[in-house]
Amino acid sequence: KNEVEQSPQNLTAQEGEFITINCSYSVGISALHWLQQHPGGGIVSLFMLSSGKKKHGRLIATINIQEKHSSLHITASHPRDSAVYICAVSMGNELQVKTNFGNEKLTFGTGTRLTIIP
Amino acid sequence: EAQVTQNPRYLITVTGKKLTVTCSQNMNHEYMSWYRQDPGLGLRQIYYSMNVEVTDKGDVPEGYKVSRKEKRNFPLILESPSPNQTSLYFCASSLGPDLREDTGELFFGEGSRLTVL
Numbered sequence: 001k002n003e004v005e006q007s008p009q010n011l012t013a014q015e016g017e018f019i020t021i022n023c024s025y026s027v028g029i030s031a032l033h034w035l036q037q038h039p040g041g042g043i044v045s046l047f048m049l050s051s052g053k054k055k056h057g058r059l060i061a062t063i064n065i066q067e068k069h070s071s072l073h074i075t076a077s078h079p080r081d082s083a084v085y086i087c088a089v090s091m092g093n094e095l096q097v098k099t100n101f102g103n104e105k106l107t108f109g110t111g112t113r114l115t116i117i118p
Numbered sequence: 119e120a121q122v123t124q125n126p127r128y129l130i131t132v133t134g135k136k137l138t139v140t141c142s143q144n145m146n147h148e149y150m151s152w153y154r155q156d157p158g159l160g161l162r163q164i165y166y167s168m169n170v171e172v173t174d175k176g177d178v179p180e181g182y183k184v185s186r187k188e189k190r191n192f193p194l195i196l197e198s199p200s201p202n203q204t205s206l207y208f209c210a211s212s213l214g215p216d217l218r219e220d221t222g223e224l225f226f227g228e229g230s231r232l233t234v235l
Contacts, residue, residue, distance in 0.1 A: 031222055043208060043226040086161065090222075104168070105176060106151070110160040 003027055006087050006109035014117055019074040021112045023087030026068065030104075034061050034072050035086040037111070043086075046072070077116045084111040120145045124209050124227035131199060132235050139194045139230050141209030147225070148214040150192040151176070152184065154205040155229075161208070167192055168214075199234040206231050 007022045023032070034046040047054050047061040049070065054061050058077075063070040074081055087109040122143045131137055143150065151166035153176075163176030167186040181203055183195040192211075196203060209227040 033222070033224060035224070041206070041229050043210075043229075045224045045226070048222040048224075088161070104166065105174075106153075106163050106166075107177065108153075108161040108163075110158070 003107050004087055004089055004109040006085075006112050008112060009110070010113045010115075012115045012117065013077055015078060017077050017116075019077050019081070019114065019116075021072045021085050021087075021114070023070045023072070023109055024068060025070075025087075025089045025107075027089075027091055029065075029068075029089040029091060031090040032063055032070050033088040033090070033106070034070075035088060037084040037086060039083065046085075074114075079116045079118050082115050084113050086111045120225065122209055122211055122225050122227040124207070124230045126230060127228060128231050130233045130235065133200055134198050137196050137199060137232075139196075139207055139209075139232070141192045141194065141227060142190050143192075143211040143225065144190065145211065145213075145225065146189065147211035148189070150186065150209065150211045152182070152192070152194045153208045153210065154178065154203075155208065156205050164194065164207075196232075199232075201234050204232060204234050 003026050005024045031048055031050045033048050036044045036046050049061055049063045058075045060073040088106045091105050125140045148169050152164040153161045155161045162178045164178055164182050165173055165176055165184040167173045170186055170189050173184050173186055186192050207230045210224045212222050212224050
């Protein structure tokens with residue numbers, strides 16, 4: 001069983017729809033990353049979270065440490081949002097979160113392929 | 119322009135012929151790391167480095183070596199490549215692990231597609 005599970009694996013939606021991609025993990029973490037991989041293969045960092053919620057433009061990322069779950073939301077989706085979205089966790093513990101230490105070893109989900117149809 | 123540069127971008131080689139994939143960043147980042155991406159398996163970490171002369175194994179280090187002699191460079195060395203190392207390789211860097219400063223954003227290189235025959 002993967003330590004990081006993403007759902008759904010594939011998602012097709014109409015332009016303008018609200019999108020939610022989920023990430024669940026089974027171990028303690030110090031931080032969680034959301035990445036976007038474009039059709040051309042390049043990877044861009046969207047968010048790094050250790051608690052709460054972050055917003056950037058139409059993208060919102062939330063994390064619930066107790067439930068070991070994170071969600072990535074896209075509002076007013078657009079065809080240019082079509083990409084693979086990857087969740088990655090930095091293994092750690094509460095002490096590392098308290099001492100604000102993250103990154104190091106990363107374990108990745110297998111990604112969610114999002115297609116937005118005009 | 120802030121960037122992570124990998125070379126070569128594409129390489130076809132033969133089993134056993136030593137090769138090095140270079141990675142360089144111009145952002146004075148402390149943290150650098152190598153990943154491989156394979157269909158169905160996603161991204162997996164090979165090695166990472168927290169600073170100069172400090173390296174550690176990721177999840178799939180077998181068959182690879184790294185060095186961090188300078189802050190900006192983190193080459194990946196395949197001493198004797200084998201066909202199961204055919205993959206898409208990414209290098210990434212970040213300022214460091216200090217969550218207070220939100221410095222953990224990862225900057226990725228464009229990827230190096232390696233084929234070992």
